[in-house]
Amino acid sequence: MKISLRRIAKSYGGQCVFRSLDFNVEFEHTLALVGPSGGGKSTLLRLLAGLELPDSGEIRIDGDLIPSDESGLRAHRQKLGVVFQAYNLFPHLTALQNIRLPLEQVHRLSAQEADSRAKQFLARFQLLNHAGKQPAQLSGGQRQRVAIARALAVDPTFLLLDEPTSALDPEMTAEVLDVIAELRTSEKPIILVTHEIGFARHTADLVALVADGGIPECSPATEFFDQPQHATTRRFLQRVLKY
Amino acid sequence: MTADFLFDRPRKPAGLFGKSFSIALLLAGYSALCWLAFSESLRNWEKVWSYRETFWNGWLTTVQISAAALVLSSLIGGATALARRSNFLPLRYTAIAYVETVRGLPLMVLVLFGFYGVANALGWQDRVSAGIVILSLFSGAYIAEMIRSGIESVGRSQWDSARAIGLTPTQTYRFVVFPQVLRQILPPLAGQFSSLIKDSSLLYIIGIPELTFAANQVNSATYSTFESFVPLGICYLLLTLPVSLWTKRLEKKTRYET
Numbered sequence: 001m002k003i004s005l006r007r008i009a010k011s012y013g014g015q016c017v018f019r020s021l022d023f024n025v026e027f028e029h030t031l032a033l034v035g036p037s038g039g040g041k042s043t044l045l046r047l048l049a050g051l052e053l054p055d056s057g058e059i060r061i062d063g064d065l066i067p068s069d070e071s072g073l074r075a076h077r078q079k080l081g082v083v084f085q086a087y088n089l090f091p092h093l094t095a096l097q098n099i100r101l102p103l104e105q106v107h108r109l110s111a112q113e114a115d116s117r118a119k120q121f122l123a124r125f126q127l128l129n130h131a132g133k134q135p136a137q138l139s140g141g142q143r144q145r146v147a148i149a150r151a152l153a154v155d156p157t158f159l160l161l162d163e164p165t166s167a168l169d170p171e172m173t174a175e176v177l178d179v180i181a182e183l184r185t186s187e188k189p190i191i192l193v194t195h196e197i198g199f200a201r202h203t204a205d206l207v208a209l210v211a212d213g214g215i216p217e218c219s220p221a222t223e224f225f226d227q228p229q230h231a232t233t234r235r236f237l238q239r240v241l242k243y
Numbered sequence: 244m245t246a247d248f249l250f251d252r253p254r255k256p257a258g259l260f261g262k263s264f265s266i267a268l269l270l271a272g273y274s275a276l277c278w279l280a281f282s283e284s285l286r287n288w289e290k291v292w293s294y295r296e297t298f299w300n301g302w303l304t305t306v307q308i309s310a311a312a313l314v315l316s317s318l319i320g321g322a323t324a325l326a327r328r329s330n331f332l333p334l335r336y337t338a339i340a341y342v343e344t345v346r347g348l349p350l351m352v353l354v355l356f357g358f359y360g361v362a363n364a365l366g367w368q369d370r371v372s373a374g375i376v377i378l379s380l381f382s383g384a385y386i387a388e389m390i391r392s393g394i395e396s397v398g399r400s401q402w403d404s405a406r407a408i409g410l411t412p413t414q415t416y417r418f419v420v421f422p423q424v425l426r427q428i429l430p431p432l433a434g435q436f437s438s439l440i441k442d443s444s445l446l447y448i449i450g451i452p453e454l455t456f457a458a459n460q461v462n463s464a465t466y467s468t469f470e471s472f473v474p475l476g477i478c479y480l481l482l483t484l485p486v487s488l489w490t491k492r493l494e495k496k497t498r499y500e501t
Binding site for chain 2: 049051074075077078082084086087088089090091092101102105106150154
């Protein structure tokens with residue numbers, strides 16, 4: 001999958017995140033975005049997801065420009081799967097209903113098709129026993145797995161994961177990371193914002209450092225961690241790997 | 244000596260005896276109070292009984308007005324809540340002005356002004372339908388605020404998730420926001436409905452023959468004030484108590500974590 005950003009500017013209420021970001025990258029399975037908080041990782045992900053519009057500049061994914069009108073953006077969002085940190089699921093719906101909602105309302109599957117597709121994905125993540133439960137009755141790890149199932153069930157062209165484990169305890173984190181690692185072998189490219197440095201090293205093809213409104217370094221995982229080229233990367237790795 | 248059985252503590256819940264004893268105590272006190280207040284005055288039942296049809300018709304009118312206003316005020320409330328969130332400024336400001344004006348005025352002023360002022364000027368003569376609309380406009384302003392605060396309490400992540408899966412704004416409201424809003428506002432909404440039933444009593448000032456109007460009529464005809472107004476109170480309780488009990492049940496049922 002190919003992503004190209006050209007002269008992207010984005011600010012929130014006077015707070016400038018990107019001034020003029022250029023970034024071109026091509027990868028097969030997983031791109032991990034790492035970096036300090038407030039450096040722009042999540043903003044970049046939200047731009048790619050079509051949840052935010054850049055103030056100026058253009059983004060192309062596999063050569064296609066992300067549109068800037070609302071209906072075009074919605075069509076773009078329908079083609080991909082997004083998982084946020086937490087509270088992805090709708091609390092008034094069961095796990096099964098959460099997965100069925102986009103299938104029926106957005107992708108126009110019949111009730112029967114949506115039901116069997118949703119169950120198939122719940123089964124894949126060992127969640128079939130929890131199909132009838134509401135999010136409040138599930139553990140944090142189960143919730144994130146349902147969210148991943150919902151994102152995958154619509155057969156997206158790629159997946160965007162925004163710190164999917166940052167609200168979980170270590171055990172649940174492992175449970176969710178196992179699922180993500182398994183996805184690597186599936187056909188969907190993944191863009192992952194993460195604080196789990198070890199995981200990024202283990203699973204990502206490419207790792208990009210997003211810091212200070214720029215992407216100073218983007219290289220294959222082993223290179224990124226073993227021979228970082230950029231001083232910012234070295235400083236960042238020193239800090240996060242200190243303990 | 245301590246009356247330990249009369250206490251309901253988390254560690255030691257009250258038993259059946261304690262509960263029934265407390266209820267008996269309450270009923271005794273309540274009856275004594277009623278006896279003191281009414282024993283001398285409630286003597287004229289025969290005359291009032293002959294007006295039972297007036298009461299019955301008044302009660303029916305109150306039920307009809309309340310039911311119609313309940314539906315209409317919910318619609319007005321929903322529409323106003325959405326208008327308040329509109330990007331189109333004239334619409335948003337109209338909604339704000341409406342809510343603030345209505346909430347700032349006593350219902351009596353609205354009823355008089357609405358009927359003798361606005362409805363008369365429009366040539367709207369039918370008192371019952373005008374009364375229903377006025378009552379609905381009054382109650383709708385409060386319901387609008389409940390719905391608005393309900394919508395605002397739905398977290399940003401829910402809107403994000405809804406957008407991320409590709410729902411349109413209309414679908415987002417229908418499948419994600421309103422179901423959550425409804426669960427949250429059901430208890431205050433039921434309370435508002437109970438108020439609405441009681442507030443319908445003020446429509447007697449524009450001459451709608453509802454329950455309070457009927458009680459007044461019977462009172463003037465029989466000079467039996469208490470005999471006319473005690474049944475009035477009971478008739479309202481017959482309507483509002485079920486709503487209130489229903490609310491209690493809803494509160495238990497709709498509690499869910501987010």
